Amino acid sequence: MIHLAVGVILILGIVLAPVYVMLLGWFFGSPRDFRLALTGVGYLASITVGLWAGLGVFAALLGLVFF
């Protein structure tokens, strides 16, 4: 059971820990500004979506041309 969950613990628990600290700093650090912190989260989300969507379009185009 522990073996099955090692990746979840590793990624969500350990590797992402610095990102959790960063988000806590954005939302609760000084100077505090929830609007800007949310904008930052928006950046993270939109860049993630943009990155994968871009790769998706690229892969789909290659699929159309070659396969």
Add this chain to the structure above:
Amino acid sequence: MNASAAAPISHEARVATILRPILERPSRFYMVVLAIAAGGLLWWAYAWSFQLRNGLIVTGIADWGTAGGVPWGFYVGSFIWWVGIAHGGIIVSAAVRLFNLTAFKPVARMAELLTLVALSIAALYIVIHLGRPDRVFSSVLPALPTTIRTSPLAWDVTVITLYFVLTATYLGLTLRSDLYALQNRLPKALAPVYKLLLIGYRPEDKHKLERMAWWLALAVIVLAPLFLHGGVIPWLFATMPGQPGWFGGAQGPQFLTIALSSALGSVIVMAYVFRKAYSWQEIIPDEVFAGLSRWLALFALLFLWMQLQQNLTGSVAAPSAVADLTSAKMEEPLYWLSLGLVGLALAYLAVQMIFPRYFNVERTVAAALLPVAATLLEKTLFVIEGLMHPVFRLYEGVPGHYTPSWVEISSAVGAFSILLLFFLLVSRIVPLIEVEVSEE
């Protein structure tokens, strides 16, 4: 240290110098390099299309079974190498912000951009290596919720995405205040681009955004060295008990020393290229190269130290599979060439540190190139040797061999062309040096 050392220049002259690549007409040299890079990219596009039409059989990569040889080669070695290069950028920049290493401020943004493009190239290598790129969406992504529980490959996909997103966000946060401050001086033709980049920007938020960038730098400086190049990338290999050349906890620190050596070397080379191209001697003075080269010497020393650890434990009284692997590595001239290049760079940089009067920027840049080349060689050999010498003897009847094909070598031409094109184009759109920071 010779004295192209910076004479103080006014803020106005400094800004004008920084904006030179954006405002001046492209030189003939620029156009020639642009044409060469575009040609290189087209050549690689042809090579990749050849692979897409005919399959991975056109590479030197075999199936490790009945065909002999190895299923991973130059593509995976290059992937590791480009992720390593990506390190230099954001770590230099984050260190500037967190530890106030003001001497390196002039190269911070260039280094961030290097991270973005190097990571993109690294990801592209995985897409190429998959054979059919649509497998990212037909098998890798749908399976991720399950595979992340046990697969280091799934961890890699997750953390590289995270690293790219954090770097792009960091760049966005720090770039916008510069663009806002300079918007009246930037080319009108690119106004829509700047408008897009400045959506939602309020100048009164500048110090809050700076603080957000600080928190982001804190996350990156832990995440990148410890969990990316000292983490998920080596764990791809270190968790495989069937490959004695890969297995074990030493891979994390070893990968990190190799990545930091290549990354610092790349930042030094890139800073020199821009300094030379735009006559930025005042903006990127000799002291920047002297400081970076000291860090490079340290990382090169650690690189060799980790190799010593592995080779010693693999040679003295090692289990037979480890001894076989170590012996094969010792007999490979390219491995010694790789160590020799790093050793040579270390020796030169050490002499320069002991006798500062011998400091010379051009020689420092030449020395910085050595670990950059050596690490590509070392990483490719690491991948191949690990697969060639497994613990089990299942495939001994079909040992095979591996040599990169012209298609694989062409990918290196394509990757460097992408790097060149990226910097040639970006340098004409955004300031490559933080104007606001340099003002302070």
